[in-house]
Amino acid sequence: MTRASPDPAVRIKGLGRRFGDVVAVDSVDLEVRQGEMLTVLGPSGCGKTTVLRLVAGLDTPDAGTIEIGGRRVAGGGASVPPERRRVGMVFQDVALFPHLTVHDNIGYGLRHDPDREVRIRELLELIDLPDAGRRMPHHLSGGMQQRVAVARALAPRPDVVLLDEPFSSLDAALRTQLRGDVREILRAAGTAAVFVTHDQDEALTLGDRMAVMVRGRVEQVDAPEVVYGEPATPFVSTFVGTANLVHGEARDGFALTRFGAVRLVGQGSGGHRGRGLVVLRPEHLEVIEAPDGPADGASWRVLRRRFAGTEILYEVAAGDGERLWVEAGHAVRRLRVGDAVNLRLREIETVFFGAGHAPPHSTGPSGERAQRLAQRPDALDRLEVERIPEDDDDLADADVPVAPEVGRDLGR
Amino acid sequence: MSALARPRLPLRPFTRSGRARTAGDDPRAPWPLAVTGLVIALLALLPLIYLVIRALGVEGDALGFILRPRTIGVVVGTVALGLLVGISTILIGVPVAWLTTRTDLPGRRTWAVLTAIPLALPSYVVGFAFLAFFGPRGTLQGLLAPLGVERLPSIGGLFGAVLVLSLVSFPYVTLATRAAILRLDPAVEESARLLGDRRMTVFRRITLPVLVPAIAAGALLAMLYALSDFGAVGLLQFDSLARAIYLQYGASFDRSLAAVLALGLVAMTVALTAGEGRLRARAGTYATSRRRRPPSIVALGRWRWPALAFCTAVVGLALVIPVGTIAWWMVRGAMSGQPVELLMDVAIDTFLVGALAALAAVLLALPVALLAARHRSRLARFVESSAFAGYALPGIVVALAMIFLATRTVPILYQTMALLILVYAVRFMPQAIGGLRAALGTAGPRLEESGRTLGDGPIRAFTRLTLPFLRPAFLAGGALVFLTVVKELPLALLIAPIGFDTLATEIWDAASSGFYARAAAPAALLVVLSIGTVALLLRAEEAER
Numbered sequence: 025m026t027r028a029s030p031d032p033a034v035r036i037k038g039l040g041r042r043f044g045d046v047v048a049v050d051s052v053d054l055e056v057r058q059g060e061m062l063t064v065l066g067p068s069g070c071g072k073t074t075v076l077r078l079v080a081g082l083d084t085p086d087a088g089t090i091e092i093g094g095r096r097v098a099g100g101g102a103s104v105p106p107e108r109r110r111v112g113m114v115f116q117d118v119a120l121f122p123h124l125t126v127h128d129n130i131g132y133g134l135r136h137d138p139d140r141e142v143r144i145r146e147l148l149e150l151i152d153l154p155d156a157g158r159r160m161p162h163h164l165s166g167g168m169q170q171r172v173a174v175a176r177a178l179a180p181r182p183d184v185v186l187l188d189e190p191f192s193s194l195d196a197a198l199r200t201q202l203r204g205d206v207r208e209i210l211r212a213a214g215t216a217a218v219f220v221t222h223d224q225d226e227a228l229t230l231g232d233r234m235a236v237m238v239r240g241r242v243e244q245v246d247a248p249e250v251v252y253g254e255p256a257t258p259f260v261s262t263f264v265g266t267a268n269l270v271h272g273e274a275r276d277g278f279a280l281t282r283f284g285a286v287r288l289v290g291q292g293s294g295g296h297r298g299r300g301l302v303v304l305r306p307e308h309l310e311v312i313e314a315p316d317g318p319a320d321g322a323s324w325r326v327l328r329r330r331f332a333g334t335e336i337l338y339e340v341a342a343g344d345g346e347r348l349w350v351e352a353g354h355a356v357r358r359l360r361v362g363d364a365v366n367l368r369l370r371e372i373e374t375v376f377f378g379a380g381h382a383p384p385h386s387t388g389p390s391g392e393r394a395q396r397l398a399q400r401p402d403a404l405d406r407l408e409v410e411r412i413p414e415d416d417d418d419l420a421d422a423d424v425p426v427a428p429e430v431g432r433d434l435g436r
Numbered sequence: 437m438s439a440l441a442r443p444r445l446p447l448r449p450f451t452r453s454g455r456a457r458t459a460g461d462d463p464r465a466p467w468p469l470a471v472t473g474l475v476i477a478l479l480a481l482l483p484l485i486y487l488v489i490r491a492l493g494v495e496g497d498a499l500g501f502i503l504r505p506r507t508i509g510v511v512v513g514t515v516a517l518g519l520l521v522g523i524s525t526i527l528i529g530v531p532v533a534w535l536t537t538r539t540d541l542p543g544r545r546t547w548a549v550l551t552a553i554p555l556a557l558p559s560y561v562v563g564f565a566f567l568a569f570f571g572p573r574g575t576l577q578g579l580l581a582p583l584g585v586e587r588l589p590s591i592g593g594l595f596g597a598v599l600v601l602s603l604v605s606f607p608y609v610t611l612a613t614r615a616a617i618l619r620l621d622p623a624v625e626e627s628a629r630l631l632g633d634r635r636m637t638v639f640r641r642i643t644l645p646v647l648v649p650a651i652a653a654g655a656l657l658a659m660l661y662a663l664s665d666f667g668a669v670g671l672l673q674f675d676s677l678a679r680a681i682y683l684q685y686g687a688s689f690d691r692s693l694a695a696v697l698a699l700g701l702v703a704m705t706v707a708l709t710a711g712e713g714r715l716r717a718r719a720g721t722y723a724t725s726r727r728r729r730p731p732s733i734v735a736l737g738r739w740r741w742p743a744l745a746f747c748t749a750v751v752g753l754a755l756v757i758p759v760g761t762i763a764w765w766m767v768r769g770a771m772s773g774q775p776v777e778l779l780m781d782v783a784i785d786t787f788l789v790g791a792l793a794a795l796a797a798v799l800l801a802l803p804v805a806l807l808a809a810r811h812r813s814r815l816a817r818f819v820e821s822s823a824f825a826g827y828a829l830p831g832i833v834v835a836l837a838m839i840f841l842a843t844r845t846v847p848i849l850y851q852t853m854a855l856l857i858l859v860y861a862v863r864f865m866p867q868a869i870g871g872l873r874a875a876l877g878t879a880g881p882r883l884e885e886s887g888r889t890l891g892d893g894p895i896r897a898f899t900r901l902t903l904p905f906l907r908p909a910f911l912a913g914g915a916l917v918f919l920t921v922v923k924e925l926p927l928a929l930l931i932a933p934i935g936f937d938t939l940a941t942e943i944w945d946a947a948s949s950g951f952y953a954r955a956a957a958p959a960a961l962l963v964v965l966s967i968g969t970v971a972l973l974l975r976a977e978e979a980e981r
């Protein structure tokens with residue numbers, strides 16, 4: 025169903041939308057290619073849903089233009105109403121028509137289609153509910169309802185399908201399963217899609233490419249592995265995955281950190297010079313157990329531990345107050361709070377942010393801190409001043425093993 | 437009959453899935469509670485049971501009576517009244533609901549409140565006000581007299597009855613429709629637009645069909661109100677079944693024939709109630725909004741003026757004319773030296789009956805609420821449904837049955853205050869059950885169990901721990917019963933001892949004999965109480981949500 029047209033499915037240029045004093049969308053440029061799934065990741069309130077509603081025509085932009093399938097639909101004098109945009113949408117709360125059967129829900133947009141019945145049957149097969157046509161929406165489970173909503177949106181063969189956090193009201197197990205289902209369905213249909221979410225797993229696993237938004241702006245658009253491996257800004261590095269930002273000095277495509285030199289990748293990696301920040305993922309550092317006692321010269325101490333199923337993350341602190349999140353392999357015995365460890369840099373490539381970016385700082389698993397900070401307009405600027413509190417230092421470099429209750433305090 | 441004597445949405449029994457079952461819930465009630473509950477259920481069902489017995493024992497040709505042209509005429513008239521009220525309440529109620537939820541109408545909240553108040557006005561008060569305003573020698577004629585208008589056409593009959601009953605019962609449609617609109621996720625309409633429909637098409641294909649069950653449920657409640665009404669049809673002299681029953685009873689050749697008519701009326705109300713329940717369940721499954729995104733607002737533009745004119749007309753007819761007319765006649769009465777002491781005596785008598793009935797009603801409601809909240813046996817369900825079934829009977833039917841019963845079986849009770857208060861208490865206790873049940877839900881059995889483990893006996897634990905939680909529900913329920921009883925007409929008219937007047941019977945007597953000035957003062961008092969009732973009901977609804 026991919027069209028032979030060279031135009032992208034959606035092209036957004038300089039898009040802006042404000043609500044009173046709040047800038048919800050701030051000069052956003054974005055392209056959705058034919059047949060691709062673009063995920064948009066951002067903390068709640070970052071403007072990602074507003075972008076979707078602007079594309080759908082449910083809201084009107086204050087600035088910028090939107091093209092769908094090469095046709096201008098908003099901005100520059102154009103204002104195509106939603107019913108003529110050829111856009112399908114799947115909403116957070118499903119929004120099936122409660123008074124119509126599954127069959128009539130899917131067929132709703134096919135009023136003038138001579139092959140209506142064939143198309144409905146086709147879609148019922150596609151969403152794997154071939155016999156559900158006569159059932160009413162409220163008799164279906166949440167997952168089934170969401171599949172019907174996808175089929176309904178796909179039925180009139182739209183140029184693009186917009187999905188607005190469609191799984192956020194479902195439980196975790198169902199969400200994972202439905203994620204796979206919907207990806208299959210959309211791939212089979214070959215329709216371009218924009219999938220908005222605040223769940224980074226969803227954005228990373230589902231997207232052909234992903235866009236990261238914060239405070240109404242797009243920070244980066246790239247393939248998920250590139251966004252993770254070569255984040256464009258400190259915010260992206262800490263929001264997508266867990267990241268430590270440590271001081272480094274760049275030169276000739278390398279940066280020198282307290283752990284040694286790392287090879288730099290990403291945009292302009294060869295041209296960096298001078299002091300800046302280096303992104304170190306937890307898996308970039310090897311944890312080496314120090315024998316008992318501080319006399320060994322171990323420089324890091326375990327502050328807290330976070331078990332995430334497939335991996336164990338430890339937050340460790342150095343004598344100078346620097347804190348990092350590191351990942352310990354299974355070879356390492358389970359560490360306890362207060363244990364002394366050494367860290368060694370693995371052979372890696374990573375990115376460097378020159379002067380003007382935020383100072384050394386690490387985030388907890390899943391970027392919770394970045395999420396929290398991103399809620400506040402001035403958050404990123406405040407990273408500058410939010411240094412690790414002084415009174416934590418003496419705990420971290422205490423001579424005696426840190427007592428458990430101290431660890432608990434630190435975990436506060 | 438008074439507006440609040442009808443079953444109302446927040447006062448219905450809870451559904452079976454009302455409360456999650458937790459470990460330790462005993463489905464079987466202790467026997468003293470079970471017996472008490474059964475006795476109350478029996479009391480509530482007594483009018484219906486006795487009516488059936490009486491109708492079966494009719495002497496002479498019952499079939500001939502039913503097939504008499506006059507009987508058939510009354511039935512046809514009643515059906516016509518119901519249908520016309522149903523249609524006109526939809527025509528008034530739906531636009532009001534839509535304007536106050538989905539448009540930028542100026543003063544939306546104020547309009548919403550003003551259009552809810554008429555529901556609490558007793559139908560006979562509005563009927564009296566319309567007679568006194570539009571009637572042959574009414575206020576309007578007085579205003580038009582300088583223009584040479586000697587006489588206005590009569591406001592009575594079907595037209596007057598439909599007008600008055602529609603104006604007091606359209607809020608049923610407004611409230612049901614408003615609730616359905618607010619429960620409709622805006623994304624549903626947005627989806628329809630993205631699938632290719634224009635705004636008007638979405639309204640026709642989606643919005644309206646989704647709201648239909650709620651609108652119809654509201655209209656059926658209005659029809660139920662119209663069929664059960666006694667006061668307005670009585671004053672406006674329209675022969676609906678309710679009035680025919682009263683007249684047949686008064687004619688007293690064969691009072692059993694009145695019982696036959698009453699059973700016919702009961703059959704109609706049962707059908708309407710069943711239909712309303714089904715439609716309301718359907719409306720529930722159509723509720724799609726989980727996050728309460730506010731509905732999208734339509735800019736009225738030039739249509740603002742017709743919309744404002746419409747709302748003004750509705751409030752003018754349903755509120756301003758009745759209240760204004762009553763005030764006008766009250767002033768006229770006061771200037772012509774209408775005695776105030778008489779009103780004081782009647783008011784005190786009425787409030788006394790209301791207070792005693794309210795006390796008795798909450799006491800009767802407690803065992804029913806306990807059974808319903810704590811025990812999930814078939815007996816508990818039977819007791820609760822019986823209590824509500826008695827509540828759903830038209831007042832005139834209950835009055836008739838209780839007179840028969842008292843004269844035949846316990847003549848000592850006949851014509852006593854005790855009987856009147858008992859009947860009131862049994863009839864209106866459901867108004868207190870809902871709140872008590874909800875309160876018992878928050879003060880669960882775990883509370884008493886913890887008291888028991890600390891050394892209290894079962895009764896002591898209940899009085900020390902649970903009872904304090906029920907205080908607000910007792911007060912709210914009691915207040916509601918009080919306000920309802922104070923406005924009640926048919927039972928007061930037929931059961932109260934001879935010579936005992938309530939505010940309602942005072943208005944009835946004066947208005948039906950054309951003494952408008954004498955009826956105005958008690959009517960004004962009831963209007964003030966009614967507005968208090970609306971405030972109370974709105975609070976009760978909030979609390980039960």
